[in-house]
Amino acid sequence: MRTVRTSERNLMHTPAQAPHRWIVLAILSGSLLLISMDTTILNVAFPSLVGDLQPGAVQQLWIIDVYALALSGLLVTAGALGDRWGRKRLLVAGFGIFSLASLIAVFSTEAWHVIAARALLGIGGAAIMPSTVSILRTVFTDARERAFALAVWAAVFGGGMAFGPVVGGLLVQDYGWHSAFLLNLPVAAVIVAAGLRYLPESRSPRSSGRWDWWGVGQSVVGMLALAGGIKQLGKSGIADPLPWALLLTAVALLSVFVRRQLRLDNPLLQVRLFAKPAFSVAATAIFLPMVGMGAILFLVTQWFQYGEGYTPLEAGVRLLPAPLALIAASMAAPTLMHRFAIRHVLGAGLVVLAAGMALPWTFQQFTDLGYPAFAGALTVMGLGAGLATTVASVTLVSAAPAAEVSSAAAIEETCYELGSAMGVAVLGSTAAALYRGNLPALELDGPSAAAVQGSVGEAAHTAERIGGAVGQALLDTASHAYTLAITPAFLLAAVLAVAAAATTWTLIPRDLQPTENH
Numbered sequence: 048m049r050t051v052r053t054s055e056r057n058l059m060h061t062p063a064q065a066p067h068r069w070i071v072l073a074i075l076s077g078s079l080l081l082i083s084m085d086t087t088i089l090n091v092a093f094p095s096l097v098g099d100l101q102p103g104a105v106q107q108l109w110i111i112d113v114y115a116l117a118l119s120g121l122l123v124t125a126g127a128l129g130d131r132w133g134r135k136r137l138l139v140a141g142f143g144i145f146s147l148a149s150l151i152a153v154f155s156t157e158a159w160h161v162i163a164a165r166a167l168l169g170i171g172g173a174a175i176m177p178s179t180v181s182i183l184r185t186v187f188t189d190a191r192e193r194a195f196a197l198a199v200w201a202a203v204f205g206g207g208m209a210f211g212p213v214v215g216g217l218l219v220q221d222y223g224w225h226s227a228f229l230l231n232l233p234v235a236a237v238i239v240a241a242g243l244r245y246l247p248e249s250r251s252p253r254s255s256g257r258w259d260w261w262g263v264g265q266s267v268v269g270m271l272a273l274a275g276g277i278k279q280l281g282k283s284g285i286a287d288p289l290p291w292a293l294l295l296t297a298v299a300l301l302s303v304f305v306r307r308q309l310r311l312d313n314p315l316l317q318v319r320l321f322a323k324p325a326f327s328v329a330a331t332a333i334f335l336p337m338v339g340m341g342a343i344l345f346l347v348t349q350w351f352q353y354g355e356g357y358t359p360l361e362a363g364v365r366l367l368p369a370p371l372a373l374i375a376a377s378m379a380a381p382t383l384m385h386r387f388a389i390r391h392v393l394g395a396g397l398v399v400l401a402a403g404m405a406l407p408w409t410f411q412q413f414t415d416l417g418y419p420a421f422a423g424a425l426t427v428m429g430l431g432a433g434l435a436t437t438v439a440s441v442t443l444v445s446a447a448p449a450a451e452v453s454s455a456a457a458i459e460e461t462c463y464e465l466g467s468a469m470g471v472a473v474l475g476s477t478a479a480a481l482y483r484g485n486l487p488a489l490e491l492d493g494p495s496a497a498a499v500q501g502s503v504g505e506a507a508h509t510a511e512r513i514g515g516a517v518g519q520a521l522l523d524t525a526s527h528a529y530t531l532a533i534t535p536a537f538l539l540a541a542v543l544a545v546a547a548a549a550t551t552w553t554l555i556p557r558d559l560q561p562t563e564n565h
Contacts, residue, residue, distance in 0.1 A: 067245045068186045072196050074241050075179040076203045078138065081145075081234050082172045083207030084214060086114065089165075091215035091359040092224040099224065102158035109162045112278055117169025118176075119464045120271040124263050126177035126457035127315040130251035131258070134178045134185075134453070138246070139239055141174025146235045152228035164228070180456035184444055185249040194381040194441045201437040202377035204463070209344070209370035216360025251450050256313040262304060266315060269300030270461075274468060281472030317454040320447055324554045326455070329443035330462050332393055335547040336400055336435055337466025339540025342474035343404065343428070344369070346533045347421060353507040354526040355418065368422050372429025380437035390555040393438040397548035400431025404541035408534035416530055424537075431544070442559070474536045481532035487524065503529040 089096075089111070096102075102110060129137040148167030155161045183200060187193035218226040276293030283290060308314035321327045344366065351362035376396070383392045406424035410416060440459060447455035482503060489496050495513075499506040499521065506525035510518040 068192070068196075070241070070245045071182065071186050071247070072199060074238055074245060075183060076199055077234065077238050078142070078175055078242075079179050079200060079203045080207045081231060081238070082175055083204045084211040085168060085172065085231070087208050087211030088215035088227045088230075089114075091212045091363060092219045092227040094359070095219055095224040096161065100155070100158050100161065102161075106158040106162065108282070110158065110165060112275075113162055114165045114169040114172070115278075115464060115468060116271055116274050117166050118172045119274040119461065119468075120267050121170060121173035122177060122457045122461050122464070123266045123270065123316050125173045126181070126453035127259075128174075129178050129181055130453045133248050133250055134181045135242065135246045135248045137174050138178035138182070139242055141171045141178065142235045142239050142242075143171075144174065145171030146232055149228045149231035149235070153225050153232075155225075176460050177453055177456040180444060180459065181453045182246060182249065184447075184449060184452040184456075186247065190445065191381070191385065193445070194384060197441045197444060198377045198381050198437045201380075201440050202374040202433065205373045205377070205433065205436065206370040209366055209373070212348070212359060212363030212366065216358075216363050220360060251453060259307075259311065259313075259315050262307055262311075262315045265300050265304035265307065269297050269304055272300065273297035274465060277465065277468045277472045281468075281475050284476060316457060317447075317451040320451060320454060320458070323446050325442055325556065325559050326446040328550055328554045329393075329439040329446065330458055331550055332397060332439040332547045333436055333443070333459060334462040334466040335543040336397065336432060337463055338470040338474070339400075339404055339537075339543050340428070340432055340470065341467030342470030342478075343537055343540055345471050345475060346478055346536060347425070349503060350421075350529060350533060353503045354529055365418060365422070366425065369425040369429040369432075372426045373433035376430045376433030377437040380434050381441075383434070384438060384441065384560075388557060389438065389442060389559050390551055390557065393435060393442070393555070394548045394551045396431050396434030396438060397544050397551060398431070400428055400435055401541040401544035401548070403427030403429075403431055404537050404544060408538045411531075411534050416534070435544075435547075442555075470540070474539055477539065478529075478532045478536040481535060482529050485528035485531045489521070489524075491521075499525060 093111070096110070097107065125137065125141075144167055148164045148171060151167065152161055152164035155164060179200065180197075183196050184193070187196045214230070215227050218230060222229075272293045276290045276297055279287070279293060280290035304316075305318050308316050308318050321330070348362050348366065351357045351365055352359065357365065380392070380396075403424050403426070406427060407416060407420060410420045410424075414420075443459055444452065444455055479502065483500050486500060489499060491499065491509075495509050498509045503525050507522060510522035510525070512518070513521060
């Protein structure tokens, strides 16, 4: 009788499992795959789009940047709106916006049409992304199952960003740049149809009260200024006052926003989550590696295309060791988290990531770099990134109470977005400065010499215009200078990953175990 009563008591305290939770996971994974692929698929479609629509230089920048700006600026607001309005409802509405934006892009005949479409895609993505994590946290009440579900989430997110150029290349080379946007429509239709049937609706019990319009304005404008300042810093360099003005504006507005949220009973963003060491360290363990990974994927893609002469599709295919290794490591992470202390699994993942980032520079000290060296480095980086980001995501979401999961989701995805943008801006600028320093004196006219020093891409275009043996020699010189420039940037990325590992081992509690029910 005593055993029966104990079992009954345990059953009373065991949360009920959602009957269709694995279907829910598949739906949310499909949602995230579409969003993550859309962040990189334009890299392949862009040359074809430019050749067709002939956008000006400023329009080209807006086409590239407006998606990430809209996404970053609205994540906090979207997370809070899902708490109040319903996360399922917001996700479905997000896909409605996403589909409309894709249609606008498909039928675009002017550059501003594409800019508007990309902005709407970012708005739709901001509505979808926090909802995926919030619904996962609600549906998967068992800690071990939730760890597996979040591992799938991390694998899909990382893999989707890397598979985007491959899928985009396959579509664009046969069907044109419109097909990169047309792909969204049938996938979104399937996800919405399945979501309406199987996704549960959920809200936060803390979402009552007046809507904080002042906070919305502060967060949106502040995040737009922050993301825009980071991106502008990478484009114009530290001497330009514009990015610093944007960053100062962001600091001022976001400081006011944080102080306001601390005073409110029902804040848009629960910033007190950062008071928990596990949460703040997990956020750091996402942000710092993404600074490195964002820069490295950008620089390696440039090296493949301009240094090695690969087409965009060939470059995308040669990036595959990273996402394949990332997916494998993400799937292994829950088992490792259950067997070993969380701080050791996360710290080890960050150290492996740092080792992969440092490999190209190490190889360069002994031999000329080629694709095999980069393939090995990408594989090691993928293993470390998959393990580290998965463990960090599980830790971050588990450290947040269920009522505050939308805030956790918004913070997590902001770390991904801003980390990648920061990497391209800071480490990309470092590589550009080193590239210019590595170039020898060039016997070219003023405009041509300035173009070559501007970037390796401009050097490749200049070499193609010159042609012949002189053009090939110029391309070889620029490629060598660029190869020497990117590996120190990789080494700086490795330092950031090591710093994240040291923070992990120092601050995460020894007994923390997010894969166990409490």
